[in-house]
Structure formats: structure tokens, C-alpha cells
Amino acid sequence: xxxxxxxxxxxxxxxxxxxxxxxxxxxxxxxxxxxxxxxxxxxxxxxxxxxxxxxxxxxxxxxxxxxxxxxxxxxxxxxxxxxxxxxxxxxxxxxxxxxxxxxxxxxxxxxxxxxxxxxxxxxxxxxxxxxxxxxxxxxxxxxxxxxxxxxxxxxxxxxxxxxxxxxxxxxxxxxxxxxxxxxxxxxxxxxxxxxxxxx
Numbered sequence: 406x407x408x409x410x411x412x413x414x415x416x417x418x419x420x421x422x423x424x425x426x427x428x429x430x431x432x433x434x435x436x437x438x439x440x441x442x443x444x445x446x447x448x449x450x451x452x453x454x455x456x457x458x459x460x461x462x463x464x465x466x467x468x469x470x471x472x473x474x475x476x477x478x479x480x481x482x483x484x485x486x487x488x489x490x491x492x493x494x495x496x497x498x499x500x501x502x503x504x505x506x507x508x509x510x511x512x513x514x515x516x517x518x519x520x521x522x523x524x525x526x527x528x529x530x531x532x533x534x535x536x537x538x539x540x541x542x543x544x545x546x547x548x549x550x551x552x553x554x555x556x557x558x559x560x561x562x563x564x565x566x567x568x569x570x571x572x573x574x575x576x577x578x579x580x581x582x583x584x585x586x587x588x589x590x591x592x593x594x595x596x597x598x599x600x601x602x603x604x
Contacts, residue, residue, distance in 0.1 A: 406571040411455075412448035412484060414599030421564045423557060423577075424592035431472040431485040442490035443468035447475055449483035462490040491595065493580035495545075497526070499558060500602075501565065501575040505538075506530040506558035510545060515578055530555050532562050550581075553594060573601035 409417060418425035429435075437443055445468050446459040460471040468487065475485045497510030497518060508528035511518040518524060526545035529538040537551055546554070565575045578598035 406567065408573055408601030408603075409568065409575075409599060410449065410451070411457075411598060411600060412450065415448065415486070417564075418596050418599050421561065423561075423596045424594050426488040426595055426597045428486045428488040428597075431476070431487050433473065433476060435469070435472070435487075437465040437468055437487065439465040443487055444490045445472045445475070445485060445487045447479060447483055447485050449479075452482075454483070488597075491580065492583040494583050494593075495525075496578070496580040499554065499561075499577040499579060501532075501558050501561045501569075501577070503562070503569050504531070504533050506532055506555075506562070508554055515580060519578075528554065530558050532559055535559065550594075568601050573603055576600055576602045 415425075415428060431445065442462045443465060444459065444461045445463070447457040448454060449457070458475060460468055463471065472485045472487060479485065493514050495510055495512055496515035497508055498515075500507045500509075506529075508526075508530065509518060509524050510526040510528075511523055512525050527539070527541045528546065528551065529540075530536075531538045532555075535555060537555065540546070540551070561575055561577070562569065568575060576599070577596050579594055579596045581593050582595050
């Protein structure tokens, strides 16, 4: 069984019913409204698809120009997608394994965690017993947020059981957003990446 890449993960976030970014595919005819800032990203149909070009929090005209250039560069190797920019209060990763899930989190943008290696909080979730096994430091997440993360982790484990049985783990990226108007279902949590990892 092959794993899940960025593009497949975007579709699975919708299919699995998680609160996810409202992304759309950018085409040569797309015009972005000027009433908000935009994030433009790319995803490949196959192959190595991390650290791809992206523009984050840019105005509509700049986002369109960037996306049009990416369309030319990508050709038929992938897609350009976009969604309304959001301000992250906290961000992190959720690694789902067969029996447990690990949450690593940071204040602000996910960039601080994945690029700078900074970690402000850690949760260890027991998926078998449905419990929080470890939290450092306490009170980074509210009890309600902890239960949401635990519930989503158990849902992801069930939905992704074929991948887990094949030896993969499921890695998701998320943020708690400052504004929820443009986000799915008004939830302050929003997921924007899902992929399989090994080892």
C-alpha cells in the first residue's frame, strides 16, 4: 500500500470530517476576492512533496500572480491550491499511531515548531483507553481542547486503520485560529495537512 501525500491528505481531511481549511484548486481563470489575505500552496500528484513553494498571507493580486507562475512551473505534475489566510494563536502536529497519539505544539505559527524546533507543549494520548497520559506543561490546552484532540485522534486512527496496519503513522498539522469566519464549521481548530510517515 502506498502512503498519503499532501494532495491526498487534503481530500482525506474533507472526507474524514475534520475541521479543515476551505481550500480550492487555482486555475488560470481564478480571480481571488480582495476582501481578505490569501495563502497559496502547491501539491504534487506523486513524488517528494515537502517544502514546496508557497505564499502566506498575501493580498489577492500578489496571490494570483504567484499562483499563475506556479501553474506554469508545475505543468501537469501537480496542483496549485489556495485558502483564506488565518492568524494562528497556537499550532502543532498530531502524530497518530496504532495505540497512541502525540501532540507537539507551539505558540503562534507552526513554522516555529517545524523549522525552528521550538516546542511549547506536549500531549501523550492513550488511544486504547481514551485518556491523556501526559501533558507538559499543564494548561497549554483547555480540558475541552484536550478532549477534542483525543476524539479526533481516535477518529483518525479508525479512518486510517489500513495505513496504520501497513506500518505507517499519520501526521497532521493544525492551528488554533484567531478568527473562524472563513474556517470550516466555525471551529477554532483547523487542520491543513495530513500525510503518512514511516519510522
